[in-house]
Amino acid sequence: MTSMLIVGVGGQGAILFSKILTEALVEKGYDVKMSEVHGMAQRGGSVSTQVRFGKKVLSPIIGLGEADILVSLEEMESARYCSYLKPGAIAIINRYRLLPGSLADGKESYPEGIVDFMSAHFETHLVEAAAAAQALGNSRCMNLVLLGAMSNLEAFKDLDWETVIRRSVPQRLLDLNLKAFEAGRALPW
Template sequence: MTKSILLVGVGGQGTILASKLLTTGLMEAGYDVKMSEIHGMSQRGGSVSSQVRYGEKVESPVIEIGGADILVSFEKMEALRWLKYLKPEGKAIVNDHRIDSMPILNGKAEYPEGINEELVEKANATIVDVATKAKELGNPKVMNVILLGALVKSMGLDEIDWERIIKENVKERFIDLNIKAIKVGMDLVK
C-alpha cells in the first residue's frame, strides 16, 4: 500500500529540508520512495510544495487531487490552498502560522479570516502552534523539523532512527537543536 504525503509552505520555511529528511528516513527503513518538489517563487516567499510517496513499490512521485493521505502545512493559508489534494479520509497537520504574501504586503489582497475554522470544518485537521514551540527552543527556523516530528508520529514512523538521520544531514552546529525539535514535534501528537 503506497502512502502519499504532501508538504506545503512558503519559501524559506525549510519545507524541502523536512522532505529530504523524511525521504532519507523512509528509504533507510526499506521503503521504495519517490519525491518531487516544486519551488515556485520560493526565494520571494512564494508557495513551495514537496510530494513524498512511499510503499513497497512506488511508480510515480506525483500526488493527484484527492490523493494525499496526509497534508503537512508549514503556513495555514497554504493548507487551505492545497486542501483539495487531501483524501476525504486524509489528515492535515497545520502550523498555526501566518506569512503575508507580496500581494498582501502591497495592499492588493487581504489575508483571509477564519482559516483554522475552515480547515477543521473541511478536513480532519490538527492545528498546532509550532512557532511558539520553536521560540521555546530558541530558534524559529526549526518549525520545519518540529512539523516533521509531528508527521513522523502521526504516520507511525517513529521507530526510524531520526536522530542519526538528522546527524548525517544537518549542519553540525544545528544537530542538537534539530534533535530537540523532532522530539518536540513527536510529543505534539497523541
C-alpha cells in the same frame, strides 16, 4: 501506498523536512519517491514537495484527491493545496501566518476561517510550532518541530529519526534541530 504533500512558503524548510522524512523511510525499507520544484518557486512563493512511499511507487507526483497526508508549514497554504487531498485525509497544520506580499499594503487582511474549513473536511492536527521554535531561540527550526509532531502518526511510529537528522543537518545546527524535533514530538497531539 501513502502519498504526502509538504507545503509552505519558500525559505521555510519544506525541502529539508522532506529530505529527512524520505531518508528515514528509505532506512525502513520502503520504496520512496519525492518531487520538489526549484528556481522561481524559491523566492518567497508558495512551495510544495510531494513524497510517496510504499512497497512500490510508480509516479513521483499526484493530482487532485490523491494525497493521504498534508503537512503545511503555514496556515493558509494548507487550504491552497487541500484539493490534492482525499476527503478525510490527515492535515497537520502549523498555526503560523506569513503575510503574502499581496497583502502587505494592509487593504485586505489575512483570510479567516482556514482552520475551521480544514477541520470540517480533514482529520486536522494543529501544531503551535512557532512558540516551540521561539522557546529554542530560533524561529527557523519550525520545520523540525512540525516533523517531530508528525512523527507521532502511526505510519511513522518506528522510524529512526535521530540517525537521519544527524546526517542531514550541519553540525552547528544539529543540537537545535534535534531539540526542535523532540519539542514537536512532545507537543499535545
